[in-house]
Amino acid sequence: MAITPTRGYELGDATLQANTVAGAEPTLGKPQAEWRVAAAARSAGEAQISLLREMLRPDPVYGELLEPAAMSRLAVRTVPRWHFAMLNDSERNDALAVALERVVRPGSHVLDIGAGSGLLAMMAARAGAGHVTSCETNPLLAELATQIVAAHGMSDVITVVPKRSTDLVVGQDLPRPADVIVAEVVDCGLVGEGILPTIAHARQHLLATGGRLVPHTGRLLGALVQSPAAAQLNGVHQVSGFDLRLFNQVATPGHFPIRLQTWPHRLLSPPTELARFDFERDDLGDGWRRVMLPVATGHAHGLVAWFEIDLGAGVVLRNSPDNFGSHWMQAYIPFSRPVPTSEQWPTRVEVAWRDGQLSAHILTPAPAER
Numbered sequence: 001m002a003i004t005p006t007r008g009y010e011l012g013d014a015t016l017q018a019n020t021v022a023g024a025e026p027t028l029g030k031p032q033a034e035w036r037v038a039a040a041a042r043s044a045g046e047a048q049i050s051l052l053r054e055m056l057r058p059d060p061v062y063g064e065l066l067e068p069a070a071m072s073r074l075a076v077r078t079v080p081r082w083h084f085a086m087l088n089d090s091e092r093n094d095a096l097a098v099a100l101e102r103v104v105r106p107g108s109h110v111l112d113i114g115a116g117s118g119l120l121a122m123m124a125a126r127a128g129a130g131h132v133t134s135c136e137t138n139p140l141l142a143e144l145a146t147q148i149v150a151a152h153g154m155s156d157v158i159t160v161v162p163k164r165s166t167d168l169v170v171g172q173d174l175p176r177p178a179d180v181i182v183a184e185v186v187d188c189g190l191v192g193e194g195i196l197p198t199i200a201h202a203r204q205h206l207l208a209t210g211g212r213l214v215p216h217t218g219r220l221l222g223a224l225v226q227s228p229a230a231a232q233l234n235g236v237h238q239v240s241g242f243d244l245r246l247f248n249q250v251a252t253p254g255h256f257p258i259r260l261q262t263w264p265h266r267l268l269s270p271p272t273e274l275a276r277f278d279f280e281r282d283d284l285g286d287g288w289r290r291v292m293l294p295v296a297t298g299h300a301h302g303l304v305a306w307f308e309i310d311l312g313a314g315v316v317l318r319n320s321p322d323n324f325g326s327h328w329m330q331a332y333i334p335f336s337r338p339v340p341t342s343e344q345w346p347t348r349v350e351v352a353w354r355d356g357q358l359s360a361h362i363l364t365p366a367p368a369e370r
Contacts, residue, residue, distance in 0.1 A: 075140070085327040095311060097123050098315050102313035103180055105128065105179065110181070111174065111202070116141055118144075121145070121158045124182065125154050132158045133174045134160045137163060142161075146160045177206060177207060178207055184214075188329045188331045189306075189358045190218055190309070195279075196277070200285075213280055213312075215309040218309040220307055221305065223268070223270065224293060225300065225332075226298045233263075234332075260329075260332075269293040272293055275287075289351055291348070295346065301335060302332055303351070305333060306328075308320075345364065
């Protein structure tokens with residue numbers, strides 16, 4: 001499952017691997033402690049988890065980590081900084097806490113996909129869950145979540161499993177199918193962290209009959225945008241008399257995060273629903289949709305998109321451009337070249353989602369291109 005790096009809980013194994021070949025000796029000048037910690041990050045096996053626990057164990061005299069430099073280097077490589085912005089996003093946290101309080105029934109079994117710090121698992125336990133299984137494929141985060149849960153005296157209710165959700169087995173990793181599954185695995189463009197295949201699998205293999213999903217629906221909204229400044233975030237032409245267009249071969253082919261209000265821009269169309277997902281019923285595979293947009297005259301450099309997810313029980317979370325408090329940015333989907341638009345001609349746009357990436361292109365040419 002391809003996952004873009006815009007924001008994600010279930011980090012792919014490749015992001016955890018050090019610059020040494022598995023099983024190789026440390027290179028000259030590479031600190032032994034750093035090599036040991038990097039080796040521990042290659043998989044979530046019992047031996048590696050034990051090693052991570054050793055790294056995280058404080059000095060019995062001074063109360064500090066025994067190998068802080070090695071742990072710091074590992075954290076830089078494997079734990080994206082957006083985790084802190086996310087954990088301090090009060091709107092997100094409050095919305096999820098309220099949704100869980102309204103959805104979780106006393107004594108129910110909750111599956112939290114993407115443990116991270118263990119926050120949502122602890123929210124579910126506080127809401128009355130009888131047991132919470134929380135999975136996390138990043139072994140460092142799984143161990144940290146385990147320690148945070150223990151520090152709050154919740155280890156008898158919450159079990160952190162260092163696995164990807166698609167590798168979980170009922171009866172082995174979970175005591176029974178989950179009554180509630182919470183999977184807040186969304187990026188700025190909704191689909192970039194793999195929420196569609198993640199929920200499709202969990203719904204079929206891990207959810208009890210009649211169980212609840214959080215979130216249970218999601219919408220992708222967007223508008224055509226004219227912004228040479230935004231276009232320059234993903235393309236280059238002439239610089240200091242040199243033609244650098246060949247460098248555009250490594251431009252991002254799909255969406256990437258942008259704080260729209262940061263850059264001069266002009267919306268060429270009103271906000272429009274681009275796609276809608278029913279996580280409880282839709283097949284949640286790759287797909288596409290065509291929408292007709294009334295537009296202003298100008299040149300569209302791309303499509304800006306944002307999500308609106310229904311967490312259930314009337315709780316909605318969104319990252320629209322006017323929501324300055326959200327840690328999520330908006331998703332910018334660039335066009336290969338500016339496309340002229342005219343208020344005299346409605347514009348048809350095709351939006352597609354494939355392997356966690358959004359793409360878009362204009363199907364209806366403006367009069368200048370006809």
